[in-house]
Amino acid sequence: CEREIxxxxxxxxxxxxxxxxxxxxxxxxVVGLAFNAIDESRPEGRRELGITCALIPVxxxxxxxxxxxxxxxxxxxxxxxxxQDVFVPMDWIIGGEHRVGQGWRMxxxxxAAGRAISLPALGAATQQTSVFVANGYGxxxxxFGLPIGRFDAVAGTIAAMAVELYATDAARxxxxxxxxxxxxPSVASAILKVQLTEAGRRSVNHAxxxxxxxxxISGPSNxxxxxxxxxxxxxxxxxxxxxxxxxxxxxxxxxxCHPFVMREMQAVQQNDAQALGQALIGHxxxxxxxxxRSLFGAPMAGTPPAALEKExxxxxxxxxxxxxxxxxxxxLLGGRLKRMELLSARLGDCLAHLYLASCCLWRYVFDANxxxxxxxxxxxxxxxDAAEEVLRDLYANFPTPGRRLIGALVLSRTAHLAPLxxxxxxxxxxLLRTRPDLVAxxxxxxxxxxxxxxxxxxxxxxxxxxxxxxATALNKLVRRTCSFxxxxxxxxxxxxxxxxxxAADRVIQVDDFAP
Numbered sequence: 001c002e003r004e005i006x007x008x009x010x011x012x013x014x015x016x017x018x019x020x021x022x023x024x025x026x027x028x029x030v031v032g033l034a035f036n037a038i039d040e041s042r043p044e045g046r047r048e049l050g051i052t053c054a055l056i057p058v059x060x061x062x063x064x065x066x067x068x069x070x071x072x073x074x075x076x077x078x079x080x081x082x083x084q085d086v087f088v089p090m091d092w093i094i095g096g097e098h099r100v101g102q103g104w105r106m107x108x109x110x111x112a113a114g115r116a117i118s119l120p121a122l123g124a125a126t127q128q129t130s131v132f133v134a135n136g137y138g139x140x141x142x143x144f145g146l147p148i149g150r151f152d153a154v155a156g157t158i159a160a161m162a163v164e165l166y167a168t169d170a171a172r173x174x175x176x177x178x179x180x181x182x183x184x185p186s187v188a189s190a191i192l193k194v195q196l197t198e199a200g201r202r203s204v205n206h207a208x209x210x211x212x213x214x215x216x217i218s219g220p221s222n223x224x225x226x227x228x229x230x231x232x233x234x235x236x237x238x239x240x241x242x243x244x245x246x247x248x249x250x251x252x253x254x255x256x257c258h259p260f261v262m263r264e265m266q267a268v269q270q271n272d273a274q275a276l277g278q279a280l281i282g283h284x285x286x287x288x289x290x291x292x293r294s295l296f297g298a299p300m301a302g303t304p305p306a307a308l309e310k311e312x313x314x315x316x317x318x319x320x321x322x323x324x325x326x327x328x329x330x331x332l333l334g335g336r337l338k339r340m341e342l343l344s345a346r347l348g349d350c351l352a353h354l355y356l357a358s359c360c361l362w363r364y365v366f367d368a369n370x371x372x373x374x375x376x377x378x379x380x381x382x383x384x385d386a387a388e389e390v391l392r393d394l395y396a397n398f399p400t401p402g403r404r405l406i407g408a409l410v411l412s413r414t415a416h417l418a419p420l421x422x423x424x425x426x427x428x429x430x431l432l433r434t435r436p437d438l439v440a441x442x443x444x445x446x447x448x449x450x451x452x453x454x455x456x457x458x459x460x461x462x463x464x465x466x467x468x469x470x471a472t473a474l475n476k477l478v479r480r481t482c483s484f485x486x487x488x489x490x491x492x493x494x495x496x497x498x499x500x501x502x503a504a505d506r507v508i509q510v511d512d513f514a515p
Contacts, residue, residue, distance in 0.1 A: 001013065001014050001040075001087075003087050004124050005087075005089065007308070008092075010089045010102045011089070011090050011097075012087055012088050012089040012090050012092070013035070013037055013052075013054075013087075013099075014035070014085050014086070014087055014088075014283065015035050015083060015085075015086050015087075015088050016084050016085055016086070017033065017035065017078070017081070017082065017083045017085055017086075018081075018082045018083075019080060019081045019082070020079075020080045021069065021078060021080075021237070022078065022079060023076075023077065023078050023237075024077050024078075024079050024080065025068070025077070025079040025080065025081050025306040026065075026067065026068040026070070026079045026186050026341065027064060027077055028056055028058055028063070028065065029057070030055055030058060030080075031055070031056045031057075031063075031065070031081060032053065032054075032055055032056075032117060033053070033054050033055075033056055033088075034045065034051055034052070034053050034103050035051070035052055035103075036048065036050070036051055036105060037049040037050060037051075037054075037100050037101060042110070043309050044174060045441035048104070049100050049101040050100075050101030050102070050104070051101070051104045051107070052093060052099075052100050052101055052102070052103045053093070053094045053099075053106050053107065054092045054094060054102035054341055055092055056086065057092075059084050060083075060084050060087075060463055061084045061086070061087075061182060062083050062084045062086045062087075062209060063081070063082070063086050063411070064080075064081070064082040064083070065079075065081050065082075065097055065285070065355060067079050067080055070231050071230075072229050073229070073232050073304035074229070074233065076230070076233060081204050087498060088355055094106060098407070102423070103163065107224050108186060109184050109265070110506065111186070111189070112139060114238070115177070115189040115190065115192070115193045115238050115239075116175050116179060116188065116189035116192050116193075117176065117179070119193050119196070119197055119237070119238060120171075120172045120175070120191075120192040120193065120196040120197075121169075121198070121201065121233050122199035122234045122377065123196030123197040123198075123199055123234060123414075123483060124165075124169050124170065124172050124196055124200070124445075125200075125445060126201075126203060126204050126227050126231060126234075126441040127161070127164070127165045127168060127196075127199055127200050127203040128165065128169075128202040128205075128442070128444075128445055128446050129164050129224070129227060129437075129443075129446055129454075130200075130204045130206065130207035130224065130227070131158070131160060131161050131165050131203065131207075131443055131453070132159060132309050132439065132443045132446045133207055133211070133223045133224060133433050133457065134157075134158050134206065134207040134211070134258065135149065135158050135162075135252075135433070135439060136457050136458075136460075136461050137149075137211060137214070137457065137507065138150075138154055138155070138158060138210060138433075139433060139461065139464060139482075140279060140457065140461070140464065140504050140508070141214075141313075141507070142459050142475055145475070145479065148210070149429070149433055150385065150433075152422070152426060153425055154210055154431065155425070155429035155433075156422065156425045156426060157206050157209070157210065157432075158206075158210070158432060159344075159425040159428035159432065160206075160428055161203050161206055161207070161426060161428040162375060162428065162432055162442055162489045163375055163378045163379050163382055163420075163428065164199050164202070164203065164377040164379070165199075165203070165442055165443075166363070166375040166376060166378075166442065167357070167360050167380075167382070167444050168196050168199045168356065168358065168374070169361040169363075169382055169498055170356070170360045170362065170363035170379070170441075171191075171192055171195065171196070171355065171359040172192065172196060173309050173359075173363065174359040174362050175189065175192055175359075175363025175365065182204045186252055187191065187249060187252050187253040187257060187351075188355065190239075190244050190249045191242060191249055191348075191352045191355055192247070192253065193205055193238060193239065193241070194241045194244050194245050195350065195352050195356065197234040197235050197241060199229075199240060200227075200230045200231055200234065201232075201235060204224055204227050204228050205228075206225055206317050207224055209223065209226055209487065213225060213510065214508070214510055215228070216257065217510035217511060218508065218511070219450050219512075219513070220451065220453065220511060221452065221456065221506070221510060221511050222455040222510075222511070223453045223457065226313070244346055245348055245349070245494070246341040246342070246345040246348070247341060247344065248349075249348030249351060249352065250326075250344045250345075250347040250348040250351065251338065251344060251442075253348075253351060254326060254330060254347075258326070259282070259286060260279050260280075260282050260283040260286060261283075261460055262281040263275065263279040263282075264283065264312040264373075266277060267279055274336055277420065278285045280354045281326075286323075286327070287324065287327050289320075290320045290321075290323045290324040291324055292328070293316075293320035294320045294321045294324050294395040294410055296413065297313070297316075297317055298313075298316035298317045298319065298320040299316065300312055300313065300316045303459040304361065304364070305364060305365060305374055307364075307370075307377070308361060308364060308373075308376065308377060308380060310492060311357070311361070311377065311380040311381065311384065312361055312383055314350070315354065315357050315358065315361070315380070315384060316392075318354060318387055318388060319354055319386060321410055321411065322350050322351065322354060322387070322391065323376075323393060325347070325350075325391060325394065325395075325410060326347060326350055326407065326498055328410070329343070329398075332398075332400050333399070333400070340399070342397070343394065343397060343398075343399075346390050346393060346397075346445070349386075350387050350390040350391055350394070351392045353383045353387035353390065354383070354384075354387050356379075356383045356385070357379075357380050357383035357384050360379045360380045360383065361376075361380065363376065364376040368374070368489075369441065371435075371437075371438060371441075372441060372442075374440065375428065375438075375442070378420055378424065378428060381418075381419065381420060382420060384418075385419050388411075391410075391411060392407070392411060395407025395410070395411065436461070436465065443449070449464075453507070454509050456503065456506040457507050459503045460500065460503035460504045460507045461498055463496065463500035463504075464500060465495060466496055466500075467493075467500055470491055470492065470493075471500065473491070474487060474488070474491055474497050474500070475503070476503065477490050477491070483497060484502065484505070485498065487501065488501060
């Protein structure tokens, strides 16, 4: 349509919309809007121009903006935007008039970058904080005469949290490095969004279990209530995880990442028999190679570190098995696979676990830090074990005759790695208790606040390190004397001992308020 702006007839679109969940909407000065452009002047059947993106200055006639949502009562600025016959001149279209109808590609390219940075960073921050808090609180809080972090159930949980953190943080850093090189990893960004936000949710849940009553009492001294309350926001925004996991990861990756499927589709569209034949021959060779590699071992690109060679070889073989499984699924199920969301989700899960295992390998080589080898090896084993379990579950649910035979063939001759044993988890927990430098490397982004429960915990941990082995004897004296002052007098450094007892008491105590 056309409207007069400042005395000049201007071409553009009249757009009506009603949007919710818009980040920064209450304080926005510019609104990015995607809409389906229609040109009524064109003949019937050619009027829809496609999804188009525009930048609209605020305010505008017909636009209602400024109200806000309260996601889980957080300070997160988010709100609705409504518009009735808002005029969008061609100059406001991103890229100008010749970019009308190209909005979908713009959205996907922007989403690939943004989804790989912001939400994974939030998930990683939640994990780092949860691991730091759970490990630290486990050293300060005593029960039955022992720090609760020494009880196997607590220690094993903290170690498992740290192992998962090593893997997810490796994936976050690796994908960020890929983005820095100008790539647009849409499938990897979807994997990160799901895996890191879900890992953040698992981690904060475990940490809340370890904190017990300390975790559920609101107030300045609470360590995790804000992260616990806000974690569902990250799970939901930019594509709910249940949708992303079941439709997006494998749905995008099956075509985008396959070396021949896209060429086959283009050849069919262009009615190019020669190109289709070449693509089919290449595809058949691809399947044959992956079958061979699944059964007899897959080659590796480069030389893996000797300490992780077994894990790297299994990663290569499982990758070949996964690639063969994808071809079998697409070939045997065809278009039905897109509608079989549980099966698609398993294919996406397997890809995600293999990706995280690859990132663990990259991180160990990139960091060149042998001290973190136990966590790198444990993280790779956990991810590879999960990938193989997903593949077995997938074939158990494959809706074709002979699924058992196919699954037995594809999954045969796998050189299994022993899963993490209890003794290995407890050894990792011991490292976390005795090596604060390792905790700092696993949780490098946990900063020191000015006030609150986290500052109290950090101060208590520092005093505990200064006391060293005397902390155990001091706690026994407290139980016997029921007095901080008397117990401190029985130590070589009474001033330090009293400071520690008071700091530890601040960590344990919770807030209370007038009725």
